[in-house]
Amino acid sequence: MSKLILPGKAYLILWGENKELESQLTKMGERIGFRYVKVESQQELQDSISKIKTLVAMIYCNDGSNVLPMFPALGDKFLEYKKETSVVSLLEHLDKLIIKGIPPRLTDLITDAIKGVTPKLLGAEFTNLSRSSDFSIHFTNLITCDSSAEAFSAKALCKVNFERLRHEYKSLSQRTDSQLIDLFGEFCNQLLGVINASLRPIGLSPLISLPIGAELSRSGSISQVDYMPMIRFIDLKQVFGVGVSVSVGSKCQARWNELVTKAASGELEFF
Amino acid sequence: MGAAVLIVDDSEMLRSQVRNVLENGGFTVFEAQNGKEGLTKLKSGQKVELILCDVNMPEMNGIDMCREVHKDNTVNKIPIVMLTTEANIEIKNAGKEAGVIAWMTKPVDGEKLLLAVKKITGRQ
Numbered sequence: 001m002s003k004l005i006l007p008g009k010a011y012l013i014l015w016g017e018n019k020e021l022e023s024q025l026t027k028m029g030e031r032i033g034f035r036y037v038k039v040e041s042q043q044e045l046q047d048s049i050s051k052i053k054t055l056v057a058m059i060y061c062n063d064g065s066n067v068l069p070m071f072p073a074l075g076d077k078f079l080e081y082k083k084e085t086s087v088v089s090l091l092e093h094l095d096k097l098i099i100k101g102i103p104p105r106l107t108d109l110i111t112d113a114i115k116g117v118t119p120k121l122l123g124a125e126f127t128n129l130s131r132s133s134d135f136s137i138h139f140t141n142l143i144t145c146d147s148s149a150e151a152f153s154a155k156a157l158c159k160v161n162f163e164r165l166r167h168e169y170k171s172l173s174q175r176t177d178s179q180l181i182d183l184f185g186e187f188c189n190q191l192l193g194v195i196n197a198s199l200r201p202i203g204l205s206p207l208i209s210l211p212i213g214a215e216l217s218r219s220g221s222i223s224q225v226d227y228m229p230m231i232r233f234i235d236l237k238q239v240f241g242v243g244v245s246v247s248v249g250s251k252c253q254a255r256w257n258e259l260v261t262k263a264a265s266g267e268l269e270f271f
Numbered sequence: 272m273g274a275a276v277l278i279v280d281d282s283e284m285l286r287s288q289v290r291n292v293l294e295n296g297g298f299t300v301f302e303a304q305n306g307k308e309g310l311t312k313l314k315s316g317q318k319v320e321l322i323l324c325d326v327n328m329p330e331m332n333g334i335d336m337c338r339e340v341h342k343d344n345t346v347n348k349i350p351i352v353m354l355t356t357e358a359n360i361e362i363k364n365a366g367k368e369a370g371v372i373a374w375m376t377k378p379v380d381g382e383k384l385l386l387a388v389k390k391i392t393g394r395q
Contacts, residue, residue: 120378179283186282189327190377193356197376205359210281210327266380268387270373 010034010054012094013045016061021087025059027136028091045071057097059090095133101229102246105259110231110244112261113194118233118242121187123171128236135159135232137241143181143213145188147196149206151249154195156188157230157242164239177215185211191244198262202255273297274392275318279309279336280325280354285379289323289354292381293388305329306336313346320392326355326362334362337369350391354379 005011012025014036025036034056039045049055057077071078076097081090099107111131118126139159147154162180166173175183188211196206230245248254276298278289283304290300301317303309305328313319322340326333333353341347352373353366363374375387389395 117378182282183284186284189282189356193358193377196356197358200358205361207359207362208327208356210329266375266378266383268373268375268383271367271371 005037005048005051010056011048011052012036012056013048013052013058014038014061015040015045015058016063016081018061018081018087021059021061021081021090024087024091028094057094059094092133098229099231101248102231103248103256103259105256106246106248107231109195109198109259109261110246113191113198114231114233114242114244116263117187117191117194121183121190122240123169125169125171126235126240129233129242130236132232132234132241135230135234135241135243137161137234137238139241140216141177141181141184141213142216143184143188143211145185145192145211146209147192147206148209149199149204151252152199152204152206152247152254154192154206154244154246156191156244158184158188159241159243160184161239164237168237168239181213185213187242191242194262195244197267198259199254201260201262202258204252204254273299274320274394275299275301276321276323276388276392277301277303277309277312277317277319278323278354279303279306279328279333280323281305281328282325285325285377288379288381289384292379292385296385296389297394298388298392306331306333306339309336310339313340313349314343319346319349321388322349322351323354323388324351326353326357326366334365334369337366337371341370352387352391354384 012034014025029036037048039048055077057079058071058074059079059081061081063083079090079093118129137159139161141160141162143158145156162177189208192208199206230243232241232243234241276293278286278300280286281304286302293300301312301319303312307330324333324336337351340351347370350372351370352375353371354375354377356377358376366374
């Protein structure tokens with residue numbers, strides 16, 4: 001019999017007992033946006049898996065007393081957790097697995113776009129970004145912007161602690177909340193614009209939405225972000241995080257092997 | 272006084288950035304935060320020699336504003352340059368049909384923008 005699986009959600013399946021791992025998966029799921037479900041038999045696994053829209057991974061806790069079951073259909077989404085494995089290394093591996101859903105050249109494009117647009121829009125002080133698998137900074141505001149084409153969608157997302165941002169970055173110290181929402185909204189918008197400029201030559205022409213800003217104190221649920229693979233960067237002072245998540249559908253016809261990053265240079269075209 | 276430019280964009284930060292570039296280049300700048308406000312400014316009799324306009328804006332988007340400008344004989348000679356992250360070919364074509372003369376993609380390069388504005392307004 002299947003576990004209760006909600007439609008449209010991303011799930012991780014856990015087979016076996018490990019309290020520390022379960023606690024960490026709960027936190028990771030809240031942060032990235034997946035749920036985990038425990039199964040206890042092959043039948044329960046098969047029944048559950050057939051109802052899951054997006055499977056993040058399946059972790060099999062092997063205490064050595066059972067013969068390791070084989071799940072060739074899961075490919076590298078099948079992870080074995082042994083007693084001697086550390087939970088931290090398993091979670092790091094899991095994070096890499098999630099990122100793997102993004103074509104490698106798109107990962108490079110997103111990275112270049114974030115590094116290029118950030119100092120241009122936010123100021124020269126913001127060159128201290130580093131790639132992070134942990135996006136759980138204490139933020140007060142969330143600003144997002146979407147971009148979508150057939151079988152492809154991307155979301156740029158900023159998590160910012162406005163008070164600490166004003167304190168840590170002199171160039172922004174006088175900005176009001178609404179000015180900061182405006183700034184980060186434009187930042188998300190331009191980030192997606194720069195990414196899209198490189199996607200057009202490979203056959204994708206996504207449209208960009210208007211940015212949306214939300215304040216955590218007014219809406220407790222905004223910390224829940226739907227699961228998609230995401231490239232994340234956090235500034236050294238941990239007051240600002242930017243991520244771009246993408247969803248590439250199986251029908252997406254983009255020629256990823258031809259993807260080349262175009263510099264963000266304010267191109268002008270006369271008609 | 273230099274030529275007057277109307278910048279229509281919902282981002283205050285972007286308007287301020289463009290204003291700085293253009294005022295330093297000797298231009299006078301007027302601002303509107305969406306297409307509707309842009310039309311009101313144009314119809315108020317304010318002499319404008321160039322419109323810089325974003326595409327995605329609340330209330331009235333840039334393409335709809337351009338269509339309205341295109342229909343109005345009192346303002347449809349004013350050149351319009353789109354200044355936007357949007358470069359979807361269908362949207363560009365819609366802009367072209369609505370009288371847009373050039374398309375500039377963000378992020379804004381101040382030097383390129385100033386050169387383009389000088390060229391279009393004949394202030395080179």
